[in-house]
Amino acid sequence: MNHSLIALVCVASPLIAFVVALVGFRRRHGIAAGIVLTSGVASLVAAAALLLTAHPEAQAFTSRWFVIGDVSIEFGVLLDGRTLIMGAVVALVTLCIQIYSLSYMADDPGRGRFFAFLALFEWSMLSFVFSANLLQTFIFWELIGLSSFLLIGFWYEKPSAVAAAKKAFIMTRIGDVGLFIGLILLFRATGTLDVMEIGRIFEPQGQPSSIPPGQIELIALMLFIGVIGKSAQFPLHTWLPDAMEGPTPVSALLHSATMVAAGIFLVARFHELFLDAPTTMRVMLGIATFTALLAATMAMVAKDMKRVLAYSSISQLGFMLIGLSAGSLFAGYFHLTTHAFFKALLFLCAGAYIHGCGTNDMIAMGRAGVARMRITTIGLVVGGAALAGIPPLAGFFSKEQIIGTLDGSGLFYTIIRIGVYAAAFLTAYYSFRMIFLITRPNADSLAVEDEPAHAQHAGSDHSAGHDPAEPWVMCGPIILLTLGAIGVGFLGGRIAALLGIEHAHAPTLAEMAPAVGIALLGVALAWFEFGRTGARQAGFVASFPPVQTLFEKRWYIDEFYQRVFVRPVVWFAKLCYGTETRALDGAADKLARGVVRAGGETARRHIGRLQLYIGAAVASVAVLVFYLAME
Numbered sequence: 001m002n003h004s005l006i007a008l009v010c011v012a013s014p015l016i017a018f019v020v021a022l023v024g025f026r027r028r029h030g031i032a033a034g035i036v037l038t039s040g041v042a043s044l045v046a047a048a049a050l051l052l053t054a055h056p057e058a059q060a061f062t063s064r065w066f067v068i069g070d071v072s073i074e075f076g077v078l079l080d081g082r083t084l085i086m087g088a089v090v091a092l093v094t095l096c097i098q099i100y101s102l103s104y105m106a107d108d109p110g111r112g113r114f115f116a117f118l119a120l121f122e123w124s125m126l127s128f129v130f131s132a133n134l135l136q137t138f139i140f141w142e143l144i145g146l147s148s149f150l151l152i153g154f155w156y157e158k159p160s161a162v163a164a165a166k167k168a169f170i171m172t173r174i175g176d177v178g179l180f181i182g183l184i185l186l187f188r189a190t191g192t193l194d195v196m197e198i199g200r201i202f203e204p205q206g207q208p209s210s211i212p213p214g215q216i217e218l219i220a221l222m223l224f225i226g227v228i229g230k231s232a233q234f235p236l237h238t239w240l241p242d243a244m245e246g247p248t249p250v251s252a253l254l255h256s257a258t259m260v261a262a263g264i265f266l267v268a269r270f271h272e273l274f275l276d277a278p279t280t281m282r283v284m285l286g287i288a289t290f291t292a293l294l295a296a297t298m299a300m301v302a303k304d305m306k307r308v309l310a311y312s313s314i315s316q317l318g319f320m321l322i323g324l325s326a327g328s329l330f331a332g333y334f335h336l337t338t339h340a341f342f343k344a345l346l347f348l349c350a351g352a353y354i355h356g357c358g359t360n361d362m363i364a365m366g367r368a369g370v371a372r373m374r375i376t377t378i379g380l381v382v383g384g385a386a387l388a389g390i391p392p393l394a395g396f397f398s399k400e401q402i403i404g405t406l407d408g409s410g411l412f413y414t415i416i417r418i419g420v421y422a423a424a425f426l427t428a429y430y431s432f433r434m435i436f437l438i439t440r441p442n443a444d445s446l447a448v449e450d451e452p453a454h455a456q457h458a459g460s461d462h463s464a465g466h467d468p469a470e471p472w473v474m475c476g477p478i479i480l481l482t483l484g485a486i487g488v489g490f491l492g493g494r495i496a497a498l499l500g501i502e503h504a505h506a507p508t509l510a511e512m513a514p515a516v517g518i519a520l521l522g523v524a525l526a527w528f529e530f531g532r533t534g535a536r537q538a539g540f541v542a543s544f545p546p547v548q549t550l551f552e553k554r555w556y557i558d559e560f561y562q563r564v565f566v567r568p569v570v571w572f573a574k575l576c577y578g579t580e581t582r583a584l585d586g587a588a589d590k591l592a593r594g595v596v597r598a599g600g601e602t603a604r605r606h607i608g609r610l611q612l613y614i615g616a617a618v619a620s621v622a623v624l625v626f627y628l629a630m631e
Contacts, residue, residue: 175229182222231263248351292318428522
């Protein structure tokens with residue numbers, strides 16, 4: 001089987017669909033959607049064929065792009081266990097979202113453009129995953145950012161969406177500066193841009209003798225800065241919740257297998273390098289643990305369902321980095337794979353509820369009766385339980401692997417374990433808080449709606465008060481992802497084998513007991529506060545109003561950035577603008593106007609009477625001769 005041709009079909013199909021749909025059929029929405037959907041099917045079939053038939057040993061199919069000095073830059077695809085798994089996950093989740101969007105975006109006047117952007121996003125992500133060299137990796141890393149900007153700001157007539165798109169683009173660019181520096185340093189240290197060759201340099205046990213340890217630490221740290229931006233880790237995490245202003249299918253795409261997953265995949269791709277940078281790994285472990293806990297506190301008080309899931313994504317990305325930075329490629333990569341399914345599922349369930357009852361508010365959703373959407377609600381319960389780590393769902397297996405990697409000793413690892421357990425407890429708590437608010441509504445509770453049902457459907461047919469509908473086009477992907485959230489956890493052995501890991505850690509019952517107990521404790525607390533009959537539905541944090549406000553305001557981090565960074569920059573920009581327009585431009589304009597006036601005065605004195613000019617000249621000469629004669 002010609003694996004290079006199959007890989008080319010997988011990667012190139014979305015690009016062709018993007019160009020054809022955007023250029024030829026942007027206003028013929030049905031044709032554009034059909035073209036993009038066809039490309040999605042082609043990519044999935046090709047990715048599945050590669051996963052099932054390609055050898056997990058690394059092999060690259062490249063051709064020369066250009067040459068700089070002694071360095072040949074190759075452009076092509078790299079096939080190994082890491083790319084095969086991620087490629088299949090990206091293609092599958094993207095196709096589910098494309099199918100789902102047929103119904104969700106059916107009434108949108110720009111849906112042809114929307115589907116074209118989905119194809120651009122898929123091409124960028126697949127090309128990034130299969131990249132064979134660093135330059136190619138960086139190009140498609142940036143194209144992922146561009147695609148996210150276009151999709152987050154898709155509703156460009158909505159100011160909040162435009163602001164969110166700009167915020168996402170700018171904040172991720174901050175991280176990208178660090179990534180670019182890291183890639184340059186990596187190239188200088190290794191003398192190659194080839195991903196396979198770099199892997200061979202760092203793969204043996206111990207650090208490469210040709211590269212100083214401090215330089216490896218610096219390279220790893222710079223690469224991690226890029227990951228912080230793209231995968232929304234503290235302190236560059238604030239763009240991700242605002243990105244919910246885009247259409248819900250976009251949120252599902254960003255949070256599951258693309259965009260934010262790119263940073264985690266980058267760490268997994270160069271995991272051997274990071275293992276040779278122990279100090280950076282400890283920094284990563286500390287930031288990831290803090291981020292996981294920080295985002296969980298925000299999710300436990302939010303009422304907007306999409307924002308709860310956004311905070312959850314930030315937290316779960318932290319869990320993935322915890323596994324990777326604790327030294328386990330399998331733990332982090334396994335959670336990256338399982339998370340793609342249950343997080344895409346939860347966002348599609350959220351979209352179905354929003355589409356049906358016209359609000360993002362979970363309290364209003366529950367009181368509007370969205371629990372009667374049975375297929376969506378089953379998906380919500382399964383996805384939420386998988387997110388919480390309830391056995392035997394997918395999230396349980398991967399989260400257990402992560403917790404099992406934290407076997408270090410000392411105060412640092414003790415603090416990390418406490419933080420991870422606290423984040424796991426809060427994850428179970430806010431997951432089932434979301435489930436109970438939707439499935440166990442109580443109109444007499446203390447819960448207060450921020451956005452009533454059908455607020456987004458004002459003036460449309462949706463506001464008539466009928467039961468929310470479940471279009472089968474939306475239900476199909478939800479059912480498929482529900483099955484994935486149930487079954488992918490049992491594929492851990494196969495994923496480990498593809499990653500070249502012969503003996504993946506299998507937690508014993510004793511090792512699993514604390515994590516399972518903590519998760520069940522979180523579920524029990526959520527039931528007591530939100531699920532039982534007569535529950536207050538306010539949460540234990542409501543008893544501490546300052547803490548509640550702190551969490552609702554996202555720890556005032558956005559306000560801090562506004563005062564410390566945004567406002568001074570805006571003030572300086574206004575100062576520069578005023579200096580240019582009023583001082584520099586004003587002075588130049590005054591000089592120009594003076595020259596114009598002088599020219600005008602001179603022109604008025606030139607009245608075109610030749611006799612007068614000759615007489616004046618003769619008189620002037622006579623006066624001059626007389627003056628000279630007198631001397």
